[in-house]
C-alpha cells in the first residue's frame with residue numbers, strides 16, 4: 261500500500277510553503293482500525309500517553325490531565341466516544357515496530373515526491389479524541405502534518421498576519437517550552453480558513469502557522485507527525501534571539517519575515533548560543549500542574565473529578 265494517494269505537481273509546489281491538503285491511504289490500514297487502536301491504548305507505555313479533558317472553549321488553561329486507571333482499551337474508547345476526552349499516544353513510531361515501518365515508508369514517499377526535503381528527528385503520535393474535543397488556537401514549534409483517519413474534524417488555519425499573531429506573540433511560544441497556546445484575538449477570525457477533514461485526508465502548513473481544531477460528532481482518530489529541518493532550527497533560534505533581546509533589553513527587532521541573509525544568520529547563531537548558555541527570559545505564567553480526573557465511560561463527559 262502506498263501511503264500518499266494523490267501527490268500532484270501542485271501539492272509539490274505548495275508543500276511547506278502554503279496550506280496543503282491532500283489524500284492518503286492510512287485509513288484503510290488495519291493498523292488503525294478501532295480494535296487496533298483499543299489494543300494500542302492498552303499496550304502503549306503509560307509514560308508516553310496523555311489523557312486529557314477540556315471545557316467547552318477548549319482553551320489550554322481548561323485542559324486537565326487524567327488517569328485512565330485500569331480501564332481496558334475498549335472501555336477507554338467508549339469513554340472517548342461519549343465524552344470530551346483527548347488521548348495522545350506519544351512516540352507511537354519509536355515504540356511499536358510495525359508502526360515504525362509505516363512511518364519510515366511515509367517519509368520515504370514524501371522525500372521521493374519532494375526533492376530537497378530532508379526532515380530530521382521525525383516523531384509521531386496517535387490522537388484519539390471525542391466528538392466534542394477541541395484543540396485551542398496555537399502554533400507548533402516544529403513542522404507538523406495531520407493525517408486524518410477516522411471521524412470528522414474541522415481545522416481552522418490562519419495566515420501569518422499581525423491581526424492573527426505578532427512576532428512577539430509567536431516568540432512567546434518559542435521562549436517557554438510548556439505552552440504553545442497563542443492569544444486568540446477576535447480579529448483573527450476574519451483571516452481563518454476552515455477545512456472539514458474526512459478520513460483519508462492530510463493537512464499541513466508552513467512552520468509556525470496558527471491553527472485550532474474542533475471535532476465534529478464522531479470518534480476521531482488521527483496521526484500527528486512532526487519533524488525538524490535545518491531551516492526550522494535556524495528560524496526558531498533567530499526568533500528566540502529576537503524574543504530575548506526584546507524582553508530583556510527592550511530592543512525592537514525587525515520583522516522576522518523581513519530578516520534575511522547575514523542578518524538572519526547572526527540572529528540564529530546568537531540564538532543558538534543563548535539557548536546553549538541557558539540565557540532566557542523570566543517565566544510570567546507558571547505552568548499549572550493541573551488537577552487530575554479519572555476516566556469513567558459511564559460519567560456524562562466520560563470523566564469523574
Ligand SMILES: [Fe+2]
Pocket residue numbers: 398399400404471
Ligand atoms: Fe498543532
